[in-house]
Amino acid sequence: xxxxxxxxxxxxxxxxxxxxxxxxxxxxxxxxxxxxxxxxxxxxxxxxxxxxxxxxxxxxxxxxxxxxxxxxxxxxxxxxxxxxxxxxxxxxxxxxxxxxxxxxxxxxxxxxxxxxxxxxxxxxxxxxxxxxxxxxxxxxxxxxxxxxxxxxxxxxxxxxxxxxxxxxxxxxxxxxxxxxxxxxxxxxxxxxxxxxxxxxxxxxxxxxxxxxxxxxxxxxxxxxxxxxxxxx
Amino acid sequence: xxxxxxxxxxxxxxxxxxxxxxxxxxxxxxxxxxxxxxxxxxxxxxxxxxxxxxxxxxxxxxxxxxxxxxxxxxxxxxxxxxxxxxxxxxxxxxxxxxxxxxxxxxxxxxxxxxxxxxxxxxxxxxxxxxxxxxxxxxxxxxxxxxxxxxxxxxxxxxxxxxxxxxxxxxxxxxxxxxxxxxxxxxxxxxxxxxxxxxxxxxxxxxxxxxxxxxxxxxxxxxxxxxxxxxxxxxxxxxxxxxxxxxxxxxxxxxxxxxxxxxxxxxxxxxxxxx
Numbered sequence: 001x002x003x004x005x006x007x008x009x010x011x012x013x014x015x016x017x018x019x020x021x022x023x024x025x026x027x028x029x030x031x032x033x034x035x036x037x038x039x040x041x042x043x044x045x046x047x048x049x050x051x052x053x054x055x056x057x058x059x060x061x062x063x064x065x066x067x068x069x070x071x072x073x074x075x076x077x078x079x080x081x082x083x084x085x086x087x088x089x090x091x092x093x094x095x096x097x098x099x100x101x102x103x104x105x106x107x108x109x110x111x112x113x114x115x116x117x118x119x120x121x122x123x124x125x126x127x128x129x130x131x132x133x134x135x136x137x138x139x140x141x142x143x144x145x146x147x148x149x150x151x152x153x154x155x156x157x158x159x160x161x162x163x164x165x166x167x168x169x170x171x172x173x174x175x176x177x178x179x180x181x182x183x184x185x186x187x188x189x190x191x192x193x194x195x196x197x198x199x200x201x202x203x204x205x206x207x208x209x210x211x212x213x214x215x216x217x218x219x220x221x222x223x224x225x226x227x228x229x230x231x232x
Numbered sequence: 233x234x235x236x237x238x239x240x241x242x243x244x245x246x247x248x249x250x251x252x253x254x255x256x257x258x259x260x261x262x263x264x265x266x267x268x269x270x271x272x273x274x275x276x277x278x279x280x281x282x283x284x285x286x287x288x289x290x291x292x293x294x295x296x297x298x299x300x301x302x303x304x305x306x307x308x309x310x311x312x313x314x315x316x317x318x319x320x321x322x323x324x325x326x327x328x329x330x331x332x333x334x335x336x337x338x339x340x341x342x343x344x345x346x347x348x349x350x351x352x353x354x355x356x357x358x359x360x361x362x363x364x365x366x367x368x369x370x371x372x373x374x375x376x377x378x379x380x381x382x383x384x385x386x387x388x389x390x391x392x393x394x395x396x397x398x399x400x401x402x403x404x405x406x407x408x409x410x411x412x413x414x415x416x417x418x419x420x421x422x423x424x425x426x427x428x429x430x431x432x433x434x435x436x437x438x439x440x441x442x443x444x445x446x447x448x449x450x451x452x453x454x455x456x457x458x459x460x461x462x463x464x465x466x467x468x469x470x471x472x473x474x475x476x477x478x479x480x481x482x483x484x485x486x487x488x489x490x491x492x493x494x495x496x497x498x499x500x501x502x503x504x505x506x
Contacts, residue, residue, distance in 0.1 A: 018427075018467035019457050019494045095425075095467040102359050102426035102466035108263070108274055109352040111327035114476035115424065122469065188470040191484065194492020198485045 018098060019192070021091040026189035028084040028091075033182065035081055040218035046231055047222075050155040057154040089130065096123055118180040119188075125177045132174035139167070162226035171223050179216030183208050255281035256342060259350040260295065262307055265363055272363070274352070284343035288331060289314060289321060291342055292353075308366040314338040316479065319414030322421070323367045324354040329418035329477040336416060336479045356421035359464040360428070373463040374415050374431060380459035380505075381452035382435040384444045403441045410437035412480040419474035419482075425466030430474035432456050433486035440493055450497035451505075457494055458504030 045056040064073045112120070135145065140157050143150030147160040162168045186208035190196045196204055225231045257280045265272025279298070282291050289311050296306035312320035316339040325331030331340045345351065355363050360373040399407075411434075419430035436453050439445030445452070468487060475484050 017457060017494075017498075018461050019491055020498065022467060022491070023495055095469070098461075099425035099427075099466035099469075102464055103357050104359065105357055107324055107327060107354055107357055108261075109324070109327035109354070112424075112473065113328065113422075114472035119469065119471045120424075184470075191468075191470040191488045192491050194488050194490075194495060196485065196488040198483060201484070 018095060021095055022192040024087050024091040025095075026192040028088040029185050029189050031080065031084040032088070033186070035077070036182075036215055040215055043219065043222045046155070046158060046225070050153070053155045053158070054153050085130070085133075089126075092123065092126060116184065118184040121177070121180060122184055122188075125181050129174060129178050129181060132170070132177075136171075136174075158222070159226055159232060162223040163232075165227060168223045168227045172220055175216055175219040178219070179212040182215060183212040186211060255283045256345065256347040256349070258282055258291075258345065258348070261350065261352045262366070263354045264307070264366055265355075267365060268362055272366075274354075282342050284341065284345075286342045287314065287338055288325065288340040288342065289338050308364070308368045310368045311338060317414060319416040322356065322416040322418055324352075324356065324421060326352050329356070329422040330416075330479055334477065334479060334481065336414075339479075356417050358417075358420050358426040360426070361417060361420065369417070371415070371417050373460075373465070374417065374428070376463065377428065377432055377456050377459045378415075378435065381448065381455040382439065384439060384448060386444060397443050399442060407438050407441040410434045410441070410482060410486055413438070413478075413482055414480060416479060418477045418479060420465065422473040422477035423466065423468075424471060424473060425469055427468045427474070428460045428463070428465040429468035429487050429490065430478060430482055430484075432460050433490035434482045436490045436493055437486040440489065449493065450500055450502040453490060453493040454497050454502045454504050457490070 042056060042060075045053045061071050061074050138144040139146050139161055140154070143152060143157050146152070146157045147164070148156045152160075162171070187196075187204055190200075190204045222231065257278070260277045260279060261274045262277060263272055264275045277295060277299075279291070279295050282294065286294070289309070292307060292309060299306045309323060310320045312318045314321070316336040319336075321337040322330055323337055325337070325340070330337050332344050333340050353367065355361075355367045356369050356371075358369075361369040361371055364370050413431060413434035415431060417431070420426055420428050423429075436456060439452065440449050470484065470487065472484055475482060
């Protein structure tokens with residue numbers, strides 16, 4: 001294989017290789033998980049009261065000033081996350097279509113023996129989580145669909161949103177789905193990046209369950225506290 | 233069905249040879265399809281007096297003898313050694329590859345079923361495994377994956393001195409575990425994505441763990457993965473149905489090893505042959 005030939009083929013490999021696509025999913029997934037950790041820790045500021053929460057929200061916008069002017073840090077994070085979401089979605093859709101093409105006619109009888117509910121719901125679960133994220137941004141970041149409107153403080157939007165039991169239920173379902181997505185996703189990413197083996201399998205699985213549970217409970221804490229009047 | 237087979241006696245309880253127990257009566261629903269391009273459908277057959285000691289394939293033999301006697305077309309299914317080592321047999325039995333036991337279809341015995349059971353029998357379903365007839369599928373896609381990289385280049389001639397190339401015991405054990413793959417295709421059949429990852433990973437692990445497999449290690453993984461994608465298999469989502477249905481119990485660890493080798497090989501600049 002000549003050098004020219006190898007270079008010409010490079011983009012094609014990246015686009016057509018199913019394992020490469022999985023690696024894209026794993027790496028972008030890890031980026032989003034790192035963000036989730038920061039997000040869930042930040043959420044707990046709601047327990048410190050309105051002022052602390054709103055000033056935290058302001059700090060996110062000004063962090064790095066004046067070296068990084070304006071909302072630079074925030075926008076860097078937003079762009080990285082947007083790229084991660086788009087790449088994650090692209091790889092997922094591409095692999096989903098490949099799987100559909102790989103078995104156009106299903107079985108009359110099919111019994112699952114190993115798959116978990118989490119692994120079975122990765123695709124549609126992911127779509128629902130995506131839809132939830134859009135709603136979530138319209139609700140709490142932009143305030144477009146929030147009862148308090150966009151002309152309000154973050155704390156006011158938070159309380160207004162989760163005092164509505166329907167919003168809290170939708171949020172809770174989405175966050176539980178997210179937890180299941182993480183439970184399989186963490187295990188799957190470890191496999192995809194070639195970091196799993198027989199010795200580590202159990203540890204990875206246990207970590208995935210523990211981490212997913214912790215993230216889910218962390219995200220449920222604030223909305224449930226608002227709903228039950230612990231935060232108002 | 234009575235006494236058409238001399239080698240499949242009805243079971244009789246030990247210690248009381250006089251009391252003959254009747255065999256099992258079963259309802260079979262089998263996928264019948266005349267050829268690759270014809271539409272198929274599930275057809276129901278009743279079969280009686282099946283000994284629990286028969287293998288699943290012997291039960292199908294009995295059915296086929298009955299069909300031939302009636303002037304019907306026997307059910308086509310693949311089989312060869314009937315010892316669980318060749319990888320030729322394999323059908324979906326009640327929705328599970330090779331049926332309820334983790335073994336090959338030939339090593340599955342009718343004692344795994346109960347009298348009066350209804351058993352659904354279907355071929356492996358995957359674009360890459362087109363149906364030839366009834367339960368027989370064309371698995372040459374696996375051969376082409378092997379051709380793309382499942383080999384080592386060694387000089388022929390006098391056998392080398394065995395101690396010249398030391399292999400750590402743990403590596404040889406793990407390589408041998410992977411080498412027990414018989415290429416039956418149960419992994420593809422059981423996978424919700426119809427992915428051949430476990431098969432390819434078993435080959436990559438088997439050769440990649442041994443010193444003899446090192447020269448082609450990067451090219452092997454890149455070419456084998458490219459070939460499995462070309463054949464139309466799905467991608468792996470690490471669900472684990474493959475390993476759970478593998479008659480040889482090939483572990484998910486092999487898939488992680490394949491991924492590790494592939495990403496390393498791509499970083500090192502290895503690209504698949506066109």
